[in-house]
Amino acid sequence: MQSLYEPNETEAAGGAARILVVDDDPTVAEVVTGYLHRAGYVVDRADDGPTALTRAAAHRPDLVVLDLMLPGMDGLEVCRRLRARGPVPVIMLTARGDEDDRILGLEVGADDYVTKPFSPRELVLRVESVLRRSRPVTTGHRLAAAGLRVDPDARRATKNGGELALTLREFDLLAFFLRHPGRAYSREDLMREVWGWDFGDLSTVTVHVRRLRGKVEDDPARPRLIQTVWGVGYRFEPTGAVS
Template identity: 50%
Template sequence: MAENAQAGSNTQAGSRQRILVVEDEPIIARAVTDRLTAEGFAVEITGDGPSAVERARSYEPDLIVLDVMLPGFDGLEVCRRVQSERSVPVLMLTARDDETDLLVGLGVGADDYITKPFSMRELVARVRTVLRRFERAERAEASAISDVLRLGPLEIDQKARRVRRDGHEVHLTPTEYDLLGCLVRHPGTVLTRALLLEQVWDWADASGTRAVDSHVKALRRKLGADLIRTVHGVGYSFEVSA
């Protein structure tokens, strides 16, 4: 049975950022929950795929810490189902040698990842970075001068964070939307992977190039392969016909 690990009253929790921890190993789940609660977050935990999707629906967390290996169905399927209903940042937990799961996870909507074993300090830092990035993106969209940006077949509603291609709405995860936004702000300009990591992920080094490549692949799958050009060995460029 899923465990409710929220600290304090509902009124107190309501003013704090909510995190859903999905982890089936009780020791890890408790350690993560205790540390995030101590850091001031309101936290709930669950330990299997089906209950994770249901809890994400009812709890509406600000961020999900999601293990890949889960009973019921795995974290990749959890991420896919959750993101199809509501865009929410996802920090994925993965074993050090699970590169395939990692790449697939980034492709289905995970925003960042951390490999086991990890320190609680690193986990908290990643959680805060992801949350800060999405808060900044939301502020930027709220202050956008133009509500709707039209580029070729794309229509981007900047305040609602919605994207349409040829009039059909396309569901993007938060990170996919932010990556697209970074690219379309510099049409025709080649942006290096390192720059994209800095601008979209807040990463100061180039160790996460797989994250960039996986999210570009996801954008191409959803929006078409004709909008983002690969410059081999350098990065990516948004291209649209005049």
Template identity: 50%
Template structure:
């Protein structure tokens, strides 16, 4: 079945170039050129992936990402002209799975889209193969329904947050390096700081004591 990609980008030349490349690779592509239109298109079209510019009229990309993820978890590749690392980490924290800084290669963007969709497919396959709940102390993870509960609370997690937490929870107390997590959860080699942003988000949603930092190495989920 043809996969659907929504591109939310106000620079029409960039949007059309990206759309042409993705259509050539077999994707069904829809375009939106401002924040409200992007949110509406995501709600109406249920895309398999969103390519999202951070600087948009109406709502900025961060707000669009929040609204899209609140309705339905979907992989998001964020485009940004900002080089500041804090801005990039904020984008990842609100639910983006990956980012590219402008100017970027259209070929690289297409490769990232394929990688994100492969990761989503692998996650779905793994959940189907191991449908049983994961319980670590007061943390419960339901892989089939993609729901997480801790101490009576059930926060909304983005797709990448869910997969990162599940990866850690399958081997509680085992220490994973940042590089290992990027490779195994994201499915490619990327900046290790990407992991830090998502760990911060998980701590904010589930408690600061859940994931332990192993300085100079990486992270482990505490088995209590």
């Protein structure tokens, strides 16, 4: 299985990142593809789930723009199958008002979502943001606390020596918490510091905290490391002491 953090064909050659656009609406797909091309990306297209999986297997994308409502195999199932093959950033396209579907998309591992109708320029900015955070930044040091170890350079995280299967945002969120133990952060703070956005649906943060707890807490129903600070947000307590 090839890791997201190993360079693919285009990156190894010093070329543009490869984006896979999956949408059964030809107009949407054409507009999105055009904007991404103009932004300097190599773009593949697919109009259904099976074709998307075939294209992704043939040419591993650096990021997938994935419509939730696809014929036959929906975007949630496509996202699950992509994740089963290895980590890859996913931005999901959803219909406005379908909050449950958006949360489901985040639950299966989407890194971000954009609601239809959307601005193609905003989508390009989201793509740039997700790709920028998916690339390792050399820091020269590792983070460790409470049995958790994070290597930002290798983009690897472990708990008590066992590998953690984290999505892009989960990894960034855990690394942020380890860098700032004992301090309470609001969801707005986390969205700005981890996602790099000054706007957005704060349920994105809530879902990612819940998913991260499910992977790092001994009992996610009674979290001791990532604690809720009522009226504020969340705080990482490496001692696991309940306040």
